[in-house]
Amino acid sequence: xxxxxxxxxxxxxxxxxxxxxxxxxxxxxxxxxxxxxxxxxxxxxxxxxxxxxxxxxxxxxxxxxxxxxxxxxxxxxxxxxxxxxxxxxxxxxxxxxxxxxxxxxxxxxxxxxxxxxxxxxxxxxxxxxxxxxxxxxxxxxxxxxxxxxxxxxxxxxxxxxxxxxxxxxxxxxxxxxxxxxxxxxxxxxxxxxxxxxxxxxxxxxxxxxxxxxxxxxxxxxxxxxxxxxxxxxxxxxxxxxxxxxxxxxxxxxxxxxxxxxxxxxxxxxxxxxxxxxxxxxxxxxxxxxxxxxxxxxxxxxxxxxxxxxxxxxxxxxxxxxxxxxxxxxxxxxxxxxxxxxxxxxxxxxxxxxxxxxxxxxxxxxxxxxxxxxxxxxxxxxxxxxxxxxxxxxxxxxxxxxxxxxxxxxxxxxxxxxxxxxxxxxxxxxxxxxxxxxxxxxxxxxxxxxxxxxxxxxxxxxxxxxxxxxxxxxxxxxxxxxxxxxxxxxxxxxxxxxx
Amino acid sequence: xxxxxxxxxxxxxxxxxxxxxxxxxxxxxxxxxxxxxxxxxxxxxxxxxxxxxxxxxxxxxxxxxxxxxxxxxxxxxxxxxxxxxxxxxxxxxxxxxxxxxxxxxxxxxxxxxxxxxxxxxxxxxxxxxxxxxxxxxxxxxxxxxxxxxxxxxxx
Numbered sequence: 138x139x140x141x142x143x144x145x146x147x148x149x150x151x152x153x154x155x156x157x158x159x160x161x162x163x164x165x166x167x168x169x170x171x172x173x174x175x176x177x178x179x180x181x182x183x184x185x186x187x188x189x190x191x192x193x194x195x196x197x198x199x200x201x202x203x204x205x206x207x208x209x210x211x212x213x214x215x216x217x218x219x220x221x222x223x224x225x226x227x228x229x230x231x232x233x234x235x236x237x238x239x240x241x242x243x244x245x246x247x248x249x250x251x252x253x254x255x256x257x258x259x260x261x262x263x264x265x266x267x268x269x270x271x272x273x274x275x276x277x278x279x280x281x282x283x284x285x286x287x288x289x290x291x292x293x294x295x296x297x298x299x300x301x302x303x304x305x306x307x308x309x310x311x312x313x314x315x316x317x318x319x320x321x322x323x324x325x326x327x328x329x330x331x332x333x334x335x336x337x338x339x340x341x342x343x344x345x346x347x348x349x350x351x352x353x354x355x356x357x358x359x360x361x362x363x364x365x366x367x368x369x370x371x372x373x374x375x376x377x378x379x380x381x382x383x384x385x386x387x388x389x390x391x392x393x394x395x396x397x398x399x400x401x402x403x404x405x406x407x408x409x410x411x412x413x414x415x416x417x418x419x420x421x422x423x424x425x426x427x428x429x430x431x432x433x434x435x436x437x438x439x440x441x442x443x444x445x446x447x448x449x450x451x452x453x454x455x456x457x458x459x460x461x462x463x464x465x466x467x468x469x470x471x472x473x474x475x476x477x478x479x480x481x482x483x484x485x486x487x488x489x490x491x492x493x494x495x496x497x498x499x500x501x502x503x504x505x506x507x508x509x510x511x512x513x514x515x516x517x518x519x520x521x522x523x524x525x526x527x528x529x530x531x532x533x534x535x536x537x538x539x540x541x542x543x544x545x546x547x548x549x550x551x552x553x554x555x556x557x558x559x560x561x562x563x564x565x566x567x568x569x570x571x572x573x574x575x576x577x578x579x580x581x582x583x584x585x586x587x588x589x590x591x592x593x594x595x596x597x598x599x600x601x602x603x604x605x606x607x608x609x610x611x612x613x614x615x616x617x618x619x620x621x622x623x624x625x626x627x628x629x630x631x632x633x634x635x
Numbered sequence: 636x637x638x639x640x641x642x643x644x645x646x647x648x649x650x651x652x653x654x655x656x657x658x659x660x661x662x663x664x665x666x667x668x669x670x671x672x673x674x675x676x677x678x679x680x681x682x683x684x685x686x687x688x689x690x691x692x693x694x695x696x697x698x699x700x701x702x703x704x705x706x707x708x709x710x711x712x713x714x715x716x717x718x719x720x721x722x723x724x725x726x727x728x729x730x731x732x733x734x735x736x737x738x739x740x741x742x743x744x745x746x747x748x749x750x751x752x753x754x755x756x757x758x759x760x761x762x763x764x765x766x767x768x769x770x771x772x773x774x775x776x777x778x779x780x781x782x783x784x785x786x787x788x789x790x
Binding site: 305309312313316323327328355356360528531534535538539543546552555559562567584585589 | 677721
């Protein structure tokens, strides 16, 4: 394991890989700063170009893009009060008031510094925990892996915006899509409606492109106006340096937020959004002056930003060690594994240890690079948010269709993009979770494979194995969390009363 | 902004689950049908509960005198439809005249339709098509679809 750790580190510092990480970081910053489109849709657009390429280059690029998007998102949150993605919304609370007070540079400096150090700390914590996680993974049977897959799907569904039922239905729909075509362990196709195109299973890239990139483009262009209007906002470099230093003055706040970010990020389904708001909440609760939060205080920026990037290390650990992606972005990383020919799942850390460690090192290097780049390109970041969506749609629609076509050079892929764009818009409008659908779709083949393996190896009562029962209990409790909470409250009140 | 409780979309999802369940019943072998039956059956039950929830929420809102949260902006669905139709048009153009010509036509026509000057629209069309062409040949290494019309002429 130690060999793999250092081999991964040496691999990461190869010049070509560093160049790829730098490129991924720059793309990530701009995508992160572009509100409305988001890192998930951005990574989706990159998928066709990464398909079948060298995993040693493709995976660092994707990880760098994901990690750097946090930095870009925090800049637009602070300067324009427009969060580039959901986790950055917590930074708006105090970041934007600081900009209005003329302290935008200080807030950005603190955000970048907290984000970078938080990202590195999150990755280091993940690396420390890996030997324990590997031991746990090695004890898992097929039945437990099957229930882990189920946990992965339900975890994203239970935090879906439209509620658990809609989230679960979306996940179920994704599973059903995975059943189209030839099954993993069989030779008779299903649900193909006589189409030759569908014999080779529902294609992953066109489905994701339609659901994320196509849908976001239609919504963005449909909104009919630029994301933000040109504003005279500036971020003096001197102020940025001052803000960066203030993170170290608030060391304990940073430390608590990093721990929260890492733990919450590692929990499937909650992810960075939960981490940033929980970190912000604890900072306010533990502060001697809680009233100053919300009016533009530096602590209100440091707490969510430290937690935000620290959660990436935690989420990456859960994704790589158990094959459970905690967010749509991590689900895409999992999809990328499939596209470059690596089978994702609980054995990834054991079968590809060097690659996994390289991804962790990449996340921390990307955190540093993205902060340095952000420091340089802050003025240009502001400009891209004033771009009218019509230019985005004109440029990106052909790219979406080209990306889908490139997968198998079939016009069928373009039809799939169109169908899933329509379906994606409808799902979004009526609050069904597109992320849960994609996760169900990605994990669907493993769901079926591990179900039959568990049935054959552990017998029909495979769900009665102790660890399986624990995972099932965890799924049931988390799906009925409110019910459990109110029952526990009643019990507590009864005891207190009696 | 208020977001959707659509009975129609819920019914559509319920129909998809029911149809999948019926299709799975028709599959010949037990190994093939077991999981689709279980998953679509579970999906049907969940969606039925979801539909009941949607109807109950609507009734409650109606009893209170309507939902007070602001609805979606006026004409938003029409604008989504318009942007969606542009995509469908682009697909039709690819099918007929091939990728290269379709890209040029789409970028130019879309920008022009959105009140961009002719010169800028045409320049963006040419530059965009050339850039995407390079992406295709050098990054993706794919043979672009020539279109039905060129195929008819055997080109």
